[in-house]
Amino acid sequence: MKDYSIIHKNLDKYFIIYSDCFLSRGLVKSSILDITNQQMYFFDTQFYDILSTISLYRIREILLMCEDEVTVESFQELIMFLVSKDLGAFVENVSLFPPINVEWDCYSIISNAIIDVKNKIHNFEKIFIELNDLFCEKIQIRFYSVVGTDIFHKIIHHAIDKRFSHIEFVIKEDAQENRLEDLIAIVKQYPFIHFTIYNSFKDLSTLRFNNISFIKRDLDFCKDCGVISPEYFIIPTMDSYMENSAKLLV
Known part of the structure; x- marks a missing residue:
C-alpha cells in the first residue's frame, strides 16, 4: 500500500505549484515545465484543471471533489510526484506566495x-x-x-x-x-x-x-x-x- 501520510498530515493546507513551473494543456497528456531546473514532466490532462486552480482549495476540499476512489488515488499519486520532484509544497497561507508576473518588456509586438x-x-x-x-x-x-x-x-x-x-x-x-x-x-x-x-x-x-x-x-x-x-x-x-x-x- 502506498504511503500518502504526508498528504493526510496536510489535509487542511493548500498546495502551491512553484512560480517557476508552468502548466501546458495537451489533448491526452499535459506538461509541467520546470524552468529553473530545465526539466519537463507529464501528467494526465484530466488533472489539468485541478492543478491550474489547486491553490484555491485546501487538499481536503479537492479530495472531496474527486468523483471516485480511483480519481482520489490518482490525484494523491500526482501530488506525491510533484513533491518528489520539488515542483510544489504544502502551505497554510497562499497569499504569501503570489504568482510571478510573466509579462516581458520587449520592443517586439510579436517576438x-x-x-x-x-x-x-x-x-x-x-x-x-x-x-x-x-x-x-x-x-x-x-x-x-x-x-x-x-x-x-x-x-x-x-x-x-x-x-x-x-x-x-x-x-x-x-x-x-x-x-x-x-x-x-x-x-x-x-x-x-x-x-x-x-x-x-x-x-x-x-x-x-x-x-x-x-x-x-x-x-x-x-x-x-x-x-x-x-x-x-x-x-x-x-x-x-x-x-x-x-x-x-x-
Whole structure:
C-alpha cells in the first residue's frame, strides 16, 4: 500500500505549484515545465484543471471533489510526484506566495511566429514584411510534405534584409534524395538558419551538425494537434518563456 501520510498530515493546507513551473494543456497528456531546473514532466490532462486552480482549495476540499476512489488515488499519486520532484509544497497561507508576473518588456509586438505549410507555398515576401514591421525576431516554418531545397533559398531570399535573428525550417526527410550536403551548405552560408528534419531514417547517434537536428517521429498536420512529445521541445529559459509569441495561421 502506498504511503500518502504526508498528504493526510496536510489535509487542511493548500498546495502551491512553484512560480517557476508552468502548466501546458495537451489533448491526452499535459506538461509541467520546470524552468529553473530545465526539466519537463507529464501528467494526465484530466488533472489539468485541478492543478491550474489547486491553490484555491485546501487538499481536503479537492479530495472531496474527486468523483471516485480511483480519481482520489490518482490525484494523491500526482501530488506525491510533484513533491518528489520539488515542483510544489504544502502551505497554510497562499497569499504569501503570489504568482510571478510573466509579462516581458520587449520592443517586439510579436517576438516569434510559427508558419504551417500544408498544401501550398505561402507568399513569404508579404508575410516577412508584415512580421518585420511587428519586430518579430524568430520564425519556425513547418512543412508537412517534402519540398525541394530551391524553396528554402527562395524563402531565405525574402528574409535577408529583415531583422529576423533565427529561422527554423521543420522539414520531412526525403527518402528519394540525400540532400544533407545542400542543407549543410545553406546553414554555413546563412548562420541564422536551422533545419529540424523529422521522420528521419538515419542513425541519429552518429549525426552531429551545427544548426541541423533530426527526430525519428513523423509529423501529421491533423494527428499531431494536441499531442505532446519531448522530441518537439527545447526547454526554455525563464526569459524566453516570458516573451510575447504568436502562431501565424496562414
